[in-house]
Amino acid sequence: MPHLPKHILFDWNGTLQDDVRAAVAGTNALLRDQGSPEISVERYREVFSFPARSSYEALGIDLEHHDWDALCDRFFSVFASHPSVALFPGTVPALRALRAAGVSLSIVTSSEQRSVERALGRYGIRDAFGAVRGQSDAAAGSKVAQARALFDELGLAPCEACMVGDTGHDKEVADEIGCACVLLASGYESRARLAARGVPVLDGIADLPAHFGLAPVAAPAPLR
Numbered sequence: 524m525p526h527l528p529k530h531i532l533f534d535w536n537g538t539l540q541d542d543v544r545a546a547v548a549g550t551n552a553l554l555r556d557q558g559s560p561e562i563s564v565e566r567y568r569e570v571f572s573f574p575a576r577s578s579y580e581a582l583g584i585d586l587e588h589h590d591w592d593a594l595c596d597r598f599f600s601v602f603a604s605h606p607s608v609a610l611f612p613g614t615v616p617a618l619r620a621l622r623a624a625g626v627s628l629s630i631v632t633s634s635e636q637r638s639v640e641r642a643l644g645r646y647g648i649r650d651a652f653g654a655v656r657g658q659s660d661a662a663a664g665s666k667v668a669q670a671r672a673l674f675d676e677l678g679l680a681p682c683e684a685c686m687v688g689d690t691g692h693d694k695e696v697a698d699e700i701g702c703a704c705v706l707l708a709s710g711y712e713s714r715a716r717l718a719a720r721g722v723p724v725l726d727g728i729a730d731l732p733a734h735f736g737l738a739p740v741a742a743p744a745p746l747r
Contacts, residue, residue, distance in 0.1 A: 525703070525705075525723070525734060525735055525736075526682075526703075526735075527624060527626065527735045527736065527737070528626060528683060528684055528685040528702075528703065528735075529625075529626065529627065529679065529683035529684065530626065530627045530628070530629065530677060530679055530683060530684045530685075531621065531626055531627075531628050531629075531684070531685050531686075531687055532629050532630070532631050532670060532673070532674075532684060532685070532686045532687070532696075532702075533628060533629070533630050533631070533652075533687050533688070534630075534631065534632060534666075534686075534687065534688030534689060534690070534693050534710075535630050535632035535634055535639055535657075536632065536633070536634055536689075536710070536711070537688075537689035537690070537707075537709065537710025537711040538611075538687060538688050538689045538693075538707055538709075538710055538728065539610060539611065539614050539630075539728060540608065540609070540610060540611070540642065541607065541608070541609055541610065541611045541709070542602070542605070542607070542608045543564060543567070543568070543710060543711055544564060544605065544607040545601070545602045545603075545605030545607055545608050546567065546602060546711070547562065547563070547564050547567045548601050548602065548605050549597075549598035549599065549600075549601040549602040549605075550562065550567060550578075550579075550582065550584075550598065552597060552598065552600075552601045553579070553584050553594060553597060553598060554582065554583075554584065556597065557584065557585055557589075559582075559583055559584070562582065565713075567711075568711060568712055568713045568716075569713055569716070570582060571690065571711045571712055572690075572691070572692075573633065573690070573692040574633075575633075576591075579594070603638075610646055610648075611709060611727055611728050611729070612727075612729060613727065613728055613729025613730075614648075614728050614729070615648065616729070616732075616739060617728050617729055617731050617732050618648060618651045620732035620737045620738070620739055621731070621732060621735075621737070622651060623737075624732075624735075624737050627653055628651055628652050628653065629652050629653055629654040629655065629656070629673060629677075630643075630652050630654070630655045630656065630657075631656045631657075631666050631669050631670040631673060631686075631696065632655075632656070632657045632658070632666060632669075633657070633658055633666045633692075634657050634658060635657055635658050636655060636656070636657030636658060637657075638657075639655060639657050640655055640657075643655065654673055654676075654677075656669040656670070656672070656673050657669070666692070666696060667695065667696055667699050670686070670696045670699065670700060671699060671700060674700050674702075679702075681700060681701035681702045682702075683702075684700065684702040684703070685697075685702055685703040685704065685705060686700070686702055686703070686704045686705075687704075687705045687706075687707065687728075687731065688704070688706060688707070688710075689706060689707045689708070689709060689710025689711050689712060689717075690706075690710065690711050690712045690717075691712060691716065691717070691720055693706060694706065694720045694722060697722075703722075704720075704722045705722060705723050705724075705725060705731065705734065706720060706722055706723070706724045706725070707724070707725050707726070707727050707728060707731075708724055708725065708726055708727070709726060709727035709728070
């Protein structure tokens with residue numbers, strides 16, 4: 524059974540928040556704007572990568588003749604209002620189980636930090652996380668620097684931490700830190716792509732406590 528870490532660094536999009544369909548809707552808006560065919564969720568999960576620009580290029584979105592900030596604004600105008608966006612089922616019980624076992628939690632994300640903080644407040648789970656580290660803009664770039672800075676701030680040894688995410692980039696973050704990694708097949712990359720990374724792949728966040736040998740929390744417990 525995997526060792527229970529002292530601290531877990533969570534990704535946000537596709538890991539705790541179910542928003543892949545919203546991301547596909549935003550991407551399809553950009554494709555429609557330039558007269559290109561729309562894509563499916565399955566296609567998106569096969570080409571998604573970091574930084575976001577590389578995904579757009581792989582899908583044939585014209586970055587040379589369009590303002591990058593305008594493309595981001597267009598994407599997020601669709602993404603932010605999509606009705607599918609919600610926490611994954613089982614997220615709150617999973618966080619409760621981890622906290623009850625003494626595991627401290629943080630979020631390291633490629634999303635704009637203020638938007639993530641607002642979402643955490645709406646969901647009522649901000650107190651579950653000691654720290655949230657995101658981007659200063661909506662460009663969805665690498666989160667290696669944020670993760671490394673947070674790791675140093677927490678003063679953790681690599682063996683004490685685990686990165687939990689839904690993309691190959693999360694494995695890259697874990698490699699930079701030197702910590703363990705668990706990937707979830709509920710998000711932005713297909714299970715086949717994740718399996719090639721050589722780390723445990725779970726169906727989703729609800730399966731994480733059992734992965735570490737933790738029983739469900741029977742009664743509601745505070746997320747503090």
